[in-house]
Structures are given as C-alpha cells and as structure tokens.
C-alpha cells in the first residue's frame with residue numbers, strides 16, 4: 398500500500414468514525430429529551446451495538462497496516478498541519494477507544510441501564526446500600542476496559558487520557574492540589590469577613606415565557622447562531638450536542654432565573670466552540686472541538702468569565718430590567734454581587750463560581766482512591782462526607798445529599814469528572830492571554846461588542862478543532878503549559894472586590 402492509499406484509508410476511517418459520533422450525539426439528545434423511560438434498556442443495547450461498530454472500523458487489516466505505517470512515520474514529512482492533526486488523532490483513537498473489545502462495550506451498555514435504574518431507586522430512598530453492588534461492578538468493568546486499552550498503566554491514567562487526550566493523573570493531581578488549597582484559603586477569608594451579599598432579587602417570582610425570550614436574546618447576543626442550532630429542549634440537567642459541523646444544539650432549564658441564564662450561556666459556549674471550525678478542519682473530520690476539559694473551558698468561559706462579569710451586565714442589565722420590572726428597584730452592582738454570591742453547596746450543579754471547582758476535585762480524589770485500592774466501597778459515603786466537610790465545611794446528612802446526588806456514576810461517567818475543573822484552569826489561562834493582546838476586551842463587552850472576544854477565541858481555539866493536541870493548542874494560544882495560578886488570580890481579584898477582602 399503506498400502513501401496515497403494510506404492517507405485515503407485514514408480519511409475514510411476518520412469520516413466514518415465521525416458519522417458514528419454524530420449518530421451517538423443524536424441518540425443522546427433523544428435519550429435526554431424524549432425517550433420514554435421504559436425504552437431505556439433497548440436504547441442502551443442499541444447504543445452499545447453502534448459503539449461496537451465504530452470500534453470495528455479500526456479492526457481490519459488495512460487499518461492496522463495504516464496505523465503501523467503512521468506510527469513509524471516522521472510527522473515532519475506530512476505536508477500540512479491538518480494532515481499531521483488527522484494522523485495524530487487517528488493514532489490516538491487507535492490506541493485508546495479502538496482497543497476496547499466490542500463485548501466490553503455491550504457489557505458496559507447493559508450495566509449502565511441496570512445501574513441507572515438502581516441509582517434512581519437508591520437516590521429516592523436515600524439508601525447507598527441499594528446502589529453499592531452495581532457501583533462496584535461499574536468500577537470493575539471500567540478497570541477491565543482500561544486494562545484492555547493499556548495493561549501497563551494504572552486504570553485512572555488510561556481513563557483520564559481517554560477523556561482528555563494527553564493529560565496525566567500526576568499533572569491533574571498537582572494542579573488540583575494547588576487549586577484546592579487556594580480556593581479553600583479564599584473561602585476561609587470570605588467567611589471570616591462576614592459580609593452578607595444580598596441576593597433576594599434573584600428569588601422573586603418571574604414569568605417563564607419572558608425568561609425564555611431573555612436567554613435566547615443573551616445567547617444570540619454573545620454570538621450563538623440560532624439558525625445552526627435550536628432552543629428546543631428544557632431538561633433537568635442542561636446539555637448540548639454537536640451533531641454536525643453546522644449543527645450544535647443546546648438545551649436549558651427555566652427553574653430559576655439564575656440557572657436559566659447561566660446554563661444557557663454555558664451551553665451556548667459549547668455550541669460556539671463546536672460550530673466555529675474552519676472549512677479545512679471540517680474537511681479533515683476534525684471539527685467539533687476537543688471533548689472534555691477543552692470543551693468545558695469554552696462553556697465555562699461564556700458562563701462565568703464573560704457572563705458573570707460586571708461588563709456583561711453593564712450591557713444586558715437594562716434588557717433584564719425590561720423583562721422583569723422588579724429589577725428596576727435593584728441597582729447593577731447589587732445584581733452583579735448577587736450572581737456572584739459565594740454559597741457553598743452540597744450539590745455541584747448548585748455551586749457558585751468559586752466553590753464549583755471543589756466538587757469535581759472531590760470526585761477525582763475519590764475515584765483515584767478507589768482505583769488505587771486505597772478505599773473500599775463500604776467506606777465511600779463516609780469518605781465523600783469527610784471531604785465535603787474538610788473543603789466546603791458542609792456535611793451531607795444522608796446519601797441522597799452525598800454521593801447519590803447525581804446519576805453520573807450510574808451512567809458510567811467514571812474517570813472524567815476532572816475535566817470540569819480542568820476547564821476552569823484552561824479558561825483562566827485563556828483569559829490572561831487574551832487580556833495581553835486585547836486589553837480592552839471587557840470594555841468592548843460593556844458596549845455590547847462581542848466581536849473582539851469571539852475573534853480571539855475563534856482564532857486561537859475554535860477554528861482549529863482537533864488539529865493540534867490539547868497541549869499544543871494551549872501552548873500556541875497562551876505560550877505556556879497548564880497552570881493553576883491564572884485561574885486562582887482571577888478568582889482572588891474578583892472576590893476581593895466583591896467581598897472587600899483585605900490585602
């Protein structure tokens with residue numbers, strides 16, 4: 398097989414692999430929005446079947462030869478960054494996802510269906526004992542899956558890399574240690590300051606239809622194109638899916654004013670990242686952005702670094718006051734402080750911007766302890782509660798408030814939680830780099846001009862899709878490896894002003 402034929406094989410596999418990803422996104426969207434609960438088990442089997450088919454793309458002889466060829470090929474001999482990117486991403490998939498035997502994927506789907514049902518029952522009865530056996534099975538299966546990918550590495554290492562290409566547990570551990578200590582310290586200072594931020598304005602009743610109009614206005618205001626997505630769904634846990642290069646759909650939730658606004662901005666951020674790849678990048682099947690931490694960095698950028706900034710509301714507050722007249726009695730500063738109020742919570746999805754990062758850190762530490770054999774399943778609730786008490790000074794009173802609070806473990810999401818907090822670190826570093834080249838970006842936002850912000854993010858991140866590895870993309874955008882300091886500095890600066898902290 399000559400070089401040209403190998404590139405052709407590579408392009409075919411990447412294209413078909415992308416089709417399966419798109420199909421998976423469509424199925425997921427349907428599962429979260431419309432699928433009748435009673436059909437869940439059938440759906441899980443079907444998803445397992447298609448995951449297996451996707452894996453099979455990598456299993457024939459021609460593809461194996463292609464992989465062997467490119468593994469020994471000097472990337473410098475490839476003509477373009479796009480080809481290099483395609484080879485790198487192909488080899489990454491070949492060495493990770495494609496190594497999972499199809500029967501393990503089928504087993505995983507069946508187990509997930511069972512675990513979700515048991516989680517629901519355990520959650521409703523607040524009884525961890527009902528969930529414990531299947532949770533143990535889930536971790537055992539994840540261990541087997543990780544071993545099938547790479548038997549020589551600790552399972553957590555393999556799972557983390559499968560979630561965020563190239564990340565190492567050692568790096569996450571170090572960065573999380575620094576971030577955790579920094580946040581706990583800042584939280585202590587805020588508590589001892591004893592300032593009570595008045596957020597009563599956020600709890601007044603509101604018209605849901607008006608909120609729907611407002612969040613649409615905000616998402617479009619930051620650049621989310623309505624013709625390339627939809628505002629169709631309202632769900633308990635908002636999500637977004639990237640189905641095609643011009644099709645990124647977002648959902649939201651209108652239970653509270655605050656949740657409606659910020660979850661929409663979050664999902665719009667995911668959407669923008671997915672949609673803004675260059676035409677060449679689409680042509681090489683590398684659109685959609687890096688999953689995991691990189692995607693979270695973009696969503697959380699629009700949600701917090703932009704959406705919870707004072708400048709954002711300098712521009713949008715009059716519109717909010719128009720939508721909800723009770724805000725006419727509330728000045729901008731009061732509103733700004735209210736949406737940034739630090740309120741440690743037992744639940745991740747209710748967390749404020751400061752303490753949010755601690756929730757995934759706790760989950761990461763516990764998962765690592767399980768995989769490293771440093772805890773057993775009987776002790777998990779106690780370990781969970783101890784960590785909440787240590788970092789957030791809150792102790793869950795029962796399992797439902799504690800480790801049964803969400804369905805993620807039951808849904809098979811193990812070894813991926815670190816992405817949320819890593820996304821914050823990326824975001825802090827991007828903000829720092831952006832301010833160096835576009836120092837007036839926040840002033841522009843205050844006057845309703847999101848062009849400089851979107852141009853910077855598109856130029857440095859969005860347009861490249863998966864062409865560069867996450868580490869390379871970060872280095873190209875910021876000139877550095879991932880640091881905890883930029884995000885911590887951003888938090889310190891922000892909360893010092895809000896809570897009038899001493900130097």
Ligand SMILES: [Zn+2]
Nearest residue numbers: 663667693696
């Ligand atoms: Zn997200």
